Amino acid sequence: MLAWTGGGVTLLGLVMLLVLAASRGWFSPVARLVAGAVLGLALLGLAVWLHRKESARAGAVAVAGTGVAALYLVVASGTAQYHYLPAAVGLVLGLVVAAGGLGLADHWRSPALAIGAVVGAGLLMPVVTEGWGPLLAALTVVLEIVAGIVALRRGWPWLLVVGAAWAVLYASLAAGVAGSAELWPAGAAAAAVLVVGCALALYALVTSSTNAPAYGVLASAAVPMLVMGGRLDGWRGAAVAGGAAVVMLGVALVPRLDRPVRIVALTVGAVALLEATGLLFSGDVAVAVIVGEGIGFAVAAALLRSRPTLLFAAGFGVMGVLGALALPLPPGVLAGYPASPFTRGGLLQTGPLVTGLIVAVLTVGLAVAMLVALARTGLLGSGDGRAAMWVVTGLVGLYGLTGFVVGLALLVSPDRGGFVAGHAVVTVLWTVLALVLLARGIRNTPLRVAGLVLVAAAVAKLILFDLVSLDGLARVGAFLGAGLVLLFAGVRYARLVSEAETATGPATPPTGVAAPAGGAEQAAGDDGRGTWGPPDART
Incomplete structure (x- = not known):
């Protein structure tokens, strides 16, 4: 505890050297960076020397973690604060420093060293980079890549989580506060977080199904993209959110993945798809698109025989049907004439009527797709409360059919x-x-x-x-x-x-009474009364 506390205080002192000295005009920028680099290398050398003794290895781990974090902060400061290094060179040097420090942790088999170095660098990096810019996000992505490789090699799930957490946090902040000139670099960083996070999490979950922390990495990988989609307007934001939806839904549709992995990917993909729909469409068109997305989920559920996918189809279907009842196909237009939005001021409105027809057709398609999916997933039955599922689905289909027929009749004879x-x-x-x-x-x-x-x-x-x-x-x-x-x-x-009944034989006799071996005619007896009973009792 004392050693790690000392490491934290040392890193704060280094930050003061790099930032406070700059504001006060102490020393030159080169002197500050050189002093920080010398301090980091000296701490690493001291850690290697201490690690030779068994009794000093706990302290050596803390010293090494402080040294690695110090070198990473120096690289970040020289790139983002003083601009001595181009961004590409700074990222490469950051990769080298992170690889060296985490490689040392891998060699010593010390998860404490790896996590300590990542936590220290990630916590203090925004101070030396002076803001939440795209370069900060890129540096943390580099840190996440190296930390993820070591975490997967050694089976250290929490190192994977810590590395991904900094990348998700700083890429989301960069996307949220980026100016117009930084939107695309911030978007690139967000896309990198999505790809790297999904790749690392999926590898961890495929190789070890008990690697529970990796679910959090997979679930959060798309957050920066969703933030960036919200910052952009119209089709650009929809394209960003839609890209995240395509990646996550593509992961969910891989049949060999475990069910929890697919559920997590489905959830994130559905959220991204809704955001993309809301950014690109509005009103009646948005309702039609959401119903169409529900059909897509239902078809996927039927093909994969996946009940989780069917659950998301039902969710999109409910939203689409409620939207249809509120906007393009309200009950009033089917209950009486004239009624809005099909007619306004006594005049038929062709545009809303055609939109209502399209939504009605999609609603029927949704009901059919849901019924097929229910059958393919074994839920089309009358037991265990399942009847409610297909009864509700049938009612939705009837409403859509009624809307289509009435709307088509009005289109022909207004x-x-x-x-x-x-x-x-x-x-x-x-x-x-x-x-x-x-x-x-x-x-x-x-x-x-x-x-x-x-x-x-x-x-x-x-x-x-x-x-x-x-x-x-x-x-x-x-x-x-x-x-x-x-x-x-x-x-x-x-x-x-x-x-x-003829194909399956005579009707079954009443419960508890055996039918005669001779058949119904023999049981009926000579009097034709048809009384069930043994042959010797017909007198």
Whole structure:
């Protein structure tokens, strides 16, 4: 404790030499840098000499950590504060110093030396670089690279975390305060943090699934890019955030990675995708894009059979559907005519109507993709509360279908006649869809239940809405069409059930009573009453 405290005080003294002496005009800049370099090298030499004795090795580690941090601060000061070194040369020298110090820690097998050197250099570096500029971020990225290599070689996860933490912090600050002339260098530093952080974290997690601190490195790698995306306007910010989303979602879609890794990458990628969408689009267009992104997540979930991906599809779908209900496809436009935004001042608005149609189509596509994904991931069932998932998904699909049909009818006939005709077609379509579900659900309970529920919904719509809102031929057409379809559905469904029972054998007798071996005819007896029982009991 005493040795490390002394190292910290020594580094503060070096900072005073480099910064305070400059403000007071003491010594020349070259003298300050040379004095700092000599101090760092002397401390390293002393540490090597002390390390030869077993009893002095704890102190040697503290001395060496102080020396490495001192040399790194001298390089940072000479590059960013005094500009004696070009940025590229300063970064190379910083890489050499970090590699030397952390290589010594690797040789001594001392994680304390490695972490102490990284902490000391990272903590005091902003003082000697005089601000949160891109060069500070670049120096910490160099430090992160070397620290990450040693951490992966020796299995020191906290060294990986410490190195990444400085890079994420300083790159985010550089992106947040950069002026117009420093935006692109700061963006380059943010991109470097993303690539380096993802590469180091993924290597650590693939080689050792128990390397829990690496999850934090992976989760934070995109933070500077998100900050930079928020600083930029329009398509530039969307491109930066979208780049982060592409990288993180690409990581999440790698099938061989463990599930926790994919969940972390999915979460960060989804956040980046939302930021990019919000920066590039607004209003109705943003709603349509979010619904489309939900479809993309659902398709990926179906292809990968991934429930975590399905969860994010549901999240985007909920946001998109709520946005559709609020903006381009509100319930009012389907409940009455005229209604905003499809009509304003009694005039049909073609633009909002076309947008509503597009959102309605996307909503139907979202429902279909979600149903397929639910089936592929084993969640399309009636047990364990799963029925709510596909029931809600079905209702979303019905709403989108209703919006599409009504909107298309208004586009063809922009008056109340088109509105009522559209609703008549909707009622018939609901009934036809119910017939399809019933036919497919002979041996599938969820589909059968969905068909029966949709029949009830169609009848309820006929009585509660169509009977009141529709008039003339539209009302007659809705009732006749739905009635004929229901009639046909009843006849056809009864036939399908009968054929299914014939294919699977006679009906099962009541519970607890055994059927006779001779079949139903023998059990019925001569009197034809059909009483179940053994043959010798029919007298």
